[in-house]
Amino acid sequence: MCENFTDDSCGECKSCHLIKSNSHPDIKVLDLTVDEDGTKKATIGVEAIRSLKKDVYLKPFYGKRKIYILENAELMTVEAQNSLLKVFEEPPEYAVIILVCSNINKILSTIISRAVNLRFDALKPAEILQFTEKNYSDFNNKKVISEICGGSIKKAVELIEDEAGLELRSKVLKAFFYLLLAESDTAINELAEILVQNKSINAEIISMLSNYLSDLAKVKSGHKELIMNLDFLNEIIRNSESMDINSIYEMQNELAEFNEYILRNANYKLVVIDKLIALHELSKKKG
Ligand SMILES: [Zn+2]
Missing domain, CATH: 1.20.272 (Zinc Finger, Delta Prime; domain 3)
Structure with a gap:
């Protein structure tokens, strides 16, 4: 999304600033397990995916790309996944859809075969510590958190916040x-x-x-x-x-x-x- 670099981000351009402040209109981090009224659901249904699909086909506002980061993707029902599959079959060229999931066995093979699979292993405590020192310098128990978070930055942030x-x-x-x-x-x-x-x-x-x-x-x-x-x-x-x-x-x-x-x-x-x-x-x- 950066306007200056193609293989990294400059941290200075408008696009980079918008991303840093979580307000870039073309990047959407979606936790579809949470309803508009805040209620949490156990699965991601076809309705939620339908509205994502509508949005995908609208051209980017600002950048060259439109990026969707879909959390808890393993909670999509089979129906929802089949609905999403249509986008995977004919994606608009500007769209990048990232499915974040903790159990790939729950994802249909038809989706997996159309995606690039990246595996993230647990981070070492020293790596977590590096992150917390940079982002939570005021927090006291950083070292403890880095040990007990099981190698997950997400868990570390949850524990801190x-x-x-x-x-x-x-x-x-x-x-x-x-x-x-x-x-x-x-x-x-x-x-x-x-x-x-x-x-x-x-x-x-x-x-x-x-x-x-x-x-x-x-x-x-x-x-x-x-x-x-x-x-x-x-x-x-x-x-x-x-x-x-x-x-x-x-x-x-x-x-x-x-x-x-x-x-x-x-x-x-x-x-x-x-x-x-x-x-x-x-x-x-x-x-
Ligand atoms: Zn930039």
Whole structure:
């Protein structure tokens, strides 16, 4: 879209400025899972694609090209994908459509075969840190974020911009720290309460616990420098002193089954407490 370069952007021209301020009329970043009134949908239906199609055939306002970035493309229904396929078969020459998806198996092969496929692997913490240092220089926990975001810039930005998410993580890890110490009835109840209240993101909470256990194993095997939860270093060291490496692995296995197991059960809170007590017992086991 740059007016000066063809293989890069100058950052100075009008087009570059419009892009930087998210106001270029010919670039559309679309999350079609969100309705006009803000309600979130589980799929992208054919209606949403129809209005995109209408827009595609209108010539660019300003630039030489018109670019669409369609997020969560894997959520398009088959009907919606077939509708979009028509554009892929006869695209206007100025149009670039980028489908961003986290599961390519959900995309029709007829679309995949007409697209250039680019795979993005997880970034290294140092690369994430480079990004956050440039874009969020005022933010304090950049190093921690770069470790816990799973190599995703999107996740890192979400964590930085959503204070509640970071607070929840602190609460979860603090409760887990106490759960792994000797006497910990309050911690078990507290963590159970958090899991019950945040049922929809239990998978995420369980992965926080699992990462914490991985950190314990790293400290246990003398690799303190490799841990993810840097802001919990003291807690991790303290837990690792009282725990046996085999029970840490056993707890990892317990956690792996945790999510599926509790979601299948009707008496949710009881099952959660039951599982947490099992984890607590394991933490006391000596090899
Ligand atoms: Zn430019």
